[in-house]
Amino acid sequence: MSDLVTDNLNMVFELPDGSSVHALKDVTFTLKKGELLSVLGPSGCGKTTLLNIVAGFLHPTGGSIKLGGSIIEKPGVDRGMVFQQGALFEWLTVADNVNFGLRMKNADKEDTRQKVEEWLNIVGLQGFGETPTYQLSGGMQQRVALARCLINDPDLILMDEPLGALDALTREKMQSLVLKIWKETGKTIMIITHSVEEALLLGERLFVMAPRPGRLHKQYRLPFAEMGLDGDPREIKNEDKFVETREEILTMIWNMEEEIMGKVEAA
Amino acid sequence: MIVAILYIALVIVFIWSIMHGRKIIRTERTDAVFGNPIRTQGGYHWVACGVSSILLVWFTFSWDAGRAFFPNAANELCQVAKLNRAVNPIRSAFPIDNRHLLGTRILNRDLHQIELLSEELDDLDLTDAEREDLSALVDDVRETLVLQASTEYMAPGISERFQDIAMRIEKLALDIQSDDFPGPVNETQMAEALAQPGWGESSTEIPVLPKTDRGHVFDAAAEIMGEITSDYSEIRNDGPELVKRIEDIRQRIQELEAVAVQDTYADILSDIEKISKRVDDFRVFPTQVTQGIEASLILLEESMHDRQGGLRFIDAWALPGGAILAGNNACSEQGSGRWLPKPSDTLATFIWMADPAQGYKGFPLFWYKMKPVSEMVDFIVPDLIADLIPGEYGHHDERGNIDYRFKDRIYSFVTGDFDSFSVPVPTGHIWDSILRVLAGLFLGILLGVPLGLFMGLSRFAKGYFDPLVELYRPVPPLAWAPLILTIFGIQDDGKIFLLFMVAFAIMVISARTGATGTQLSKIHAAHSLGATNRQIIQQVILPNSLPEILTGIRISIGVCWGTLVAAEMLAGTTGIGFVENVARKQSDYEIIWMTIIVMGVLGLLFDLIMRFVIDKTIPWRGKG
Numbered sequence: 001m002s003d004l005v006t007d008n009l010n011m012v013f014e015l016p017d018g019s020s021v022h023a024l025k026d027v028t029f030t031l032k033k034g035e036l037l038s039v040l041g042p043s044g045c046g047k048t049t050l051l052n053i054v055a056g057f058l059h060p061t062g063g064s065i066k067l068g069g070s071i072i073e074k075p076g077v078d079r080g081m082v083f084q085q086g087a088l089f090e091w092l093t094v095a096d097n098v099n100f101g102l103r104m105k106n107a108d109k110e111d112t113r114q115k116v117e118e119w120l121n122i123v124g125l126q127g128f129g130e131t132p133t134y135q136l137s138g139g140m141q142q143r144v145a146l147a148r149c150l151i152n153d154p155d156l157i158l159m160d161e162p163l164g165a166l167d168a169l170t171r172e173k174m175q176s177l178v179l180k181i182w183k184e185t186g187k188t189i190m191i192i193t194h195s196v197e198e199a200l201l202l203g204e205r206l207f208v209m210a211p212r213p214g215r216l217h218k219q220y221r222l223p224f225a226e227m228g229l230d231g232d233p234r235e236i237k238n239e240d241k242f243v244e245t246r247e248e249i250l251t252m253i254w255n256m257e258e259e260i261m262g263k264v265e266a267a
Numbered sequence: 268m269i270v271a272i273l274y275i276a277l278v279i280v281f282i283w284s285i286m287h288g289r290k291i292i293r294t295e296r297t298d299a300v301f302g303n304p305i306r307t308q309g310g311y312h313w314v315a316c317g318v319s320s321i322l323l324v325w326f327t328f329s330w331d332a333g334r335a336f337f338p339n340a341a342n343e344l345c346q347v348a349k350l351n352r353a354v355n356p357i358r359s360a361f362p363i364d365n366r367h368l369l370g371t372r373i374l375n376r377d378l379h380q381i382e383l384l385s386e387e388l389d390d391l392d393l394t395d396a397e398r399e400d401l402s403a404l405v406d407d408v409r410e411t412l413v414l415q416a417s418t419e420y421m422a423p424g425i426s427e428r429f430q431d432i433a434m435r436i437e438k439l440a441l442d443i444q445s446d447d448f449p450g451p452v453n454e455t456q457m458a459e460a461l462a463q464p465g466w467g468e469s470s471t472e473i474p475v476l477p478k479t480d481r482g483h484v485f486d487a488a489a490e491i492m493g494e495i496t497s498d499y500s501e502i503r504n505d506g507p508e509l510v511k512r513i514e515d516i517r518q519r520i521q522e523l524e525a526v527a528v529q530d531t532y533a534d535i536l537s538d539i540e541k542i543s544k545r546v547d548d549f550r551v552f553p554t555q556v557t558q559g560i561e562a563s564l565i566l567l568e569e570s571m572h573d574r575q576g577g578l579r580f581i582d583a584w585a586l587p588g589g590a591i592l593a594g595n596n597a598c599s600e601q602g603s604g605r606w607l608p609k610p611s612d613t614l615a616t617f618i619w620m621a622d623p624a625q626g627y628k629g630f631p632l633f634w635y636k637m638k639p640v641s642e643m644v645d646f647i648v649p650d651l652i653a654d655l656i657p658g659e660y661g662h663h664d665e666r667g668n669i670d671y672r673f674k675d676r677i678y679s680f681v682t683g684d685f686d687s688f689s690v691p692v693p694t695g696h697i698w699d700s701i702l703r704v705l706a707g708l709f710l711g712i713l714l715g716v717p718l719g720l721f722m723g724l725s726r727f728a729k730g731y732f733d734p735l736v737e738l739y740r741p742v743p744p745l746a747w748a749p750l751i752l753t754i755f756g757i758q759d760d761g762k763i764f765l766l767f768m769v770a771f772a773i774m775v776i777s778a779r780t781g782a783t784g785t786q787l788s789k790i791h792a793a794h795s796l797g798a799t800n801r802q803i804i805q806q807v808i809l810p811n812s813l814p815e816i817l818t819g820i821r822i823s824i825g826v827c828w829g830t831l832v833a834a835e836m837l838a839g840t841t842g843i844g845f846v847e848n849v850a851r852k853q854s855d856y857e858i859i860w861m862t863i864i865v866m867g868v869l870g871l872l873f874d875l876i877m878r879f880v881i882d883k884t885i886p887w888r889g890k891g
Contacts, residue, residue: 091887100796
């Protein structure tokens, strides 16, 4: 039972000028093992704050958060992270980046080597083990980041806009890779994204968050991730239900943005 | 000879590098727009251009090239300088180099003084009678001066004497152009002249006796000119009337002095006497009587120019930035030729000093010496070890025999009291300097990097150490030097500590910048990969700060060299800065330049090593 359970999570940031920002308000949800969740929302809605709390980098000011029954207090190997820019250690080779977690635990060397090879195969980087990471393209760097996170066998994988900096084509390939890994490993995955299409395509479950204060606005349960495992993502994106949901969510977010920024005057 | 070949080679390299550079510019890739760093890659021909141009400037302005191509030029110019020196006293009396005649200058100056004096007289608190006496006196002094300019009271025969001078100068002007002048040269003189050491071969820089025909002409002319000048300077405008007037003034001053009781009165009287003593030099002549001399001087100058011929061109182009001047019995280089030593001389000095048997102040520049291993053991192994070993030291018995035990043997070992083979160890001024820089740098890195990282990671460390480091860092190291040298002594300890202070501050700041510049996502990633705090510092923050740390080391080396030389100049008996300091006190420009070049080359060498290290250790810089 390694479900992620949050109960009335609240996060209030005290600013130096005395005021405070309510970044998260009464966030309650349960993410079952093996579920794939995407979180969507306009900027400033607390997506990244939520992720940082789950990762253990922040402590909530109210409510509780548990993974597999134990309270999350600090970062740990049971929650792997993938960042937008990869956050690779550029002074290390691809293999040394991937085996970083195992080296920190002083794992058996031969075992480590095999695992690295295995994971480089899975993410499609066979033979790149000795390449310095600064020579890789953005997409390849994200593959290394994925492998580096997965080799530790975490219960929960947290992705902070992992594909945000990639070009459209690489992005589609990486989306398929994420789905493939989700299916093959059965990991619980939480993805934060800006892209509505990506959220629909990857999210078995989808949270739309609203800003000021950051809160869960609407939850969906979607079939597209399952479909995407076998089907062609581009066909899925053209399906009526996909288009319909996309428009609904876009309108929702557009309205939120207008609420904050004020209506854009017609020229 | 070698210098001449080298100089021509440098000119060729210089021209070639510019031509080559221009050719490359024409065929340059156009895709590298302005601002693209690719535009700075390669370009070794520009290195050749820069090096050759600076060497050309050095060879030219130190007159090394001039000496190589025209070895006799200095000797000939020395003879010309002798003639110039002989002409100068007459020449300076005429408006050739000056604006006015000497007489005009004297009149202008003395009349002004007399004017001031008579104004002062009006303001003084004197009786009317006294005032009248003194005014009359001042008026008479003025008149005596002014009358010198008139032909009416001119001393008899002056005109003829001036004419004679002018004629003699004219004759000399014609003589130096003639082939017969100065007649056959005495053979012993010739032999003596040729036996002189060449230019720059002895401490008298330039051989003073004429070696060439042209030299003989000017040497002989200088001698004749010396006589003319001496005759000229004896001419005084002391006509009987003027002498009588001065006598009269002098007598009246004496009479007035005898009765002077008041201080102000005596003072002004002595002022008047001073001026009257200037007036009785009789150096003012009627303008028209000296005109002939001015014309003859100009003729002489033209004649000298003609006789010098190509020598003037050599003087201007091969010996630029100065001139050769004649003294009483020697000629010397003045200007850049003097303070900029010739490259060949500098190299010769360096080779002479690099000989370990020679060295400088009894210490080689850079060499090795054999050192027994036991000495190093004594230095490295602490004596405490012997004390820590269980047991007791031996003691003597009733019969005075000493019973040495194991502990004693260990003690002999740690104190280096045993026979051992020797190994070569570097030594010398340069090595001492390098060692000090490296020691200071090493300590600075060893302590500065951890503290810098700590300050980048901890609020306590930042707050606590920031004022300490930031307060001492901006103080120039030389300001600390007297204090540090007093506390730690003038030997290596003080200097190394001074260098440590310099390197430490730079390393703290660079390591701190590196640590605070670590991307948060990398730290987060390391945390969620299970790294401990210690592992994060070692495996993430330290390597991530490497670019800043290495740049810090590169800057430190440069600053340390600068500080070291300054510190060695303050005190000490070895080191490259010590060499320069001693040379400075003796005005030995060759050794000064040699030390400057040695320091520059060493600094460059260290920087090249650091560049290489940076390229090898942080290839990702700027590409992440």
